[in-house]
Amino acid sequence: MTTQTQPMVLLKGIRKHFGSHEVLKGIDLTVERGKIVSIIGPSGSGKSTLLRSINMLEPPNAGEIWLNGELVNQPLTGRAYETHINAVRQKMGKVFQQFNLFPHLTALQNLTIGPIKLKGVSPAEAKVQAMELLAKVGLADKADAYPARLSGGQKQRVAIARALAMRPQVMLFDEATSALDPELVDEVNLVMKQLAAEQMTMLIVTHEMNFAAEVSDWVLFMEDGLVVEQGPPEQVLKNPVMARTQSFLRKHL
Ligand code: ADP
Ligand code: MG
Numbered sequence: 544m545t546t547q548t549q550p551m552v553l554l555k556g557i558r559k560h561f562g563s564h565e566v567l568k569g570i571d572l573t574v575e576r577g578k579i580v581s582i583i584g585p586s587g588s589g590k591s592t593l594l595r596s597i598n599m600l601e602p603p604n605a606g607e608i609w610l611n612g613e614l615v616n617q618p619l620t621g622r623a624y625e626t627h628i629n630a631v632r633q634k635m636g637k638v639f640q641q642f643n644l645f646p647h648l649t650a651l652q653n654l655t656i657g658p659i660k661l662k663g664v665s666p667a668e669a670k671v672q673a674m675e676l677l678a679k680v681g682l683a684d685k686a687d688a689y690p691a692r693l694s695g696g697q698k699q700r701v702a703i704a705r706a707l708a709m710r711p712q713v714m715l716f717d718e719a720t721s722a723l724d725p726e727l728v729d730e731v732n733l734v735m736k737q738l739a740a741e742q743m744t745m746l747i748v749t750h751e752m753n754f755a756a757e758v759s760d761w762v763l764f765m766e767d768g769l770v771v772e773q774g775p776p777e778q779v780l781k782n783p784v785m786a787r788t789q790s791f792l793r794k795h796l
Contacts, residue, residue: 549576549609549611549612550573550574550575550576550609551574551575551576551577551578551610551611551712551713551744552572552573552574552597552608552609552611552713552744552746553573553574553607553609554570554571554573554597554608555571555606555609556570556571556606556607557603557605557607558570558603558604558605558606559589559592559596559601559603559604565768566589566592566768567589567592567593567596567603567768568767568769569606570593570606570765570769570770571770572763572770572773574713574746574761576742576744577742577743577744578744578745578760578761579739579744579745579747579758579759579760579761580746580747580760580761580762580763581747581748581755581759581761581762581763581776582594582746582747582748582749582762582763582765583748583749583750583755583765583791583795584763584765584766584771584791585766585791588766588767589765589767590717590748590765591717591718591748593748593765594715594746594748596608597615597635598631598632598637598715599615599632602616603616610713613631615631629661633661633662633709633711634711634712634713635711635712635713635714635715636703636706636707636709636713636714636715637706637714637716638699638702638706638714638715638716638717638719639717639718639719640717640718640719640722642690642695642702644698644701644702644705645690646689646690646691647689648689649686649687649688649689650682650685650686650688650689650690650693650701651670651674651677651687653690653705654669654672654677654705654708655708657705658672658673661709662709669708672708673686673704674686676704676707676708677701679704679707679734680700680701680703680704680734681700681734682697682700682704695722695723695724696723696727696728696730699720699723699727699731700730700731700734703719703734703738707738712744713744713745713746714738714745714746715745715746716735716745716746716747717748718748718749718750719735719749720749720751720754721749728751732754735754735758736757736758747759750795752780752795752796755776755780756780756781759775759776760775760776761773761775761776762774762775762779762780764779764783764785764788764791766787766791771785771787772785772788780792
């Protein structure tokens with residue numbers, strides 16, 4: 544089995560419930576290597592839960608999650624479970640709406656701590672790689688700044704660089720720009736577009752339809768725990784077939 548032909552992410556019949564509330568009702572998705580998939584849909588439709596299921600922050604109750612040919616939600620327990628989950632999580636970078644940088648660490652240290660502590664990279668090597676990543680997101684001059692001294696857009700760019708420092712196979716973005724002042728959104732979107740151009744595989748939950756139209760290879764419209772419609776952005780965003788997609792887009796464009 545060659546890994547080159549595997550989808551990077553494959554979801555089969557993902558279900559998740561909290562008590563009696565079924566939040567994901569059977570989600571199927573294939574994300575090929577280097578592709579960008581955007582997930583849109585009303586608040587409460589299950590978008591965040593889906594991303595949190597993929598990296599096992601909310602393990603699904605049913606279905607399969609495959610990452611590059613490896614089953615993510617294996618029926619393991621105890622130490623074996625922890626080891627497996629930590630390993631797969633390292634392969635998935637995640638950027639949240641809230642800036643969740645370590646406040647007591649500088650921008651540079653935020654990037655180096657993961658590779659040093661979790662991957663055994665030497666501090667010197669981690670620093671070289673972190674400086675490259677900070678330069679890539681336009682923040683080389685902020686290496687020694689603490690998060691409190693950074694703007695929201697800068698914090699989010701550090702968060703992206705920190706995720707990249709772990710050399711993930713896929714990046715998961717959950718409304719990465721929705722807590723930002725409008726004038727700071729573009730600088731973060733630019734970094735995401737740059738990653739897209741470099742063929743990073745990305746799943747992007749967003750409420751910015753224009754951004755989704757620009758970067759996505761594929762768009763998924765979710766409502767009430769189900770995929771209502773999916774397809775290329777020209778179809779789902781410009782020419783939706785389903786009445787519920789049309790109605791959502793009328794409110795969000
Ligand atoms: P979205 O990101 O599309 O707004 P979410 O995935 O955050 O939607 O939430 C989907 C539904 O699941 C909502 O009704 C939410 O209240 C519920 N939910 C999400 N997380 C939990 C949880 N940990 N416990 C109970 N209910 C939850
Ligand atoms: Mg959400």
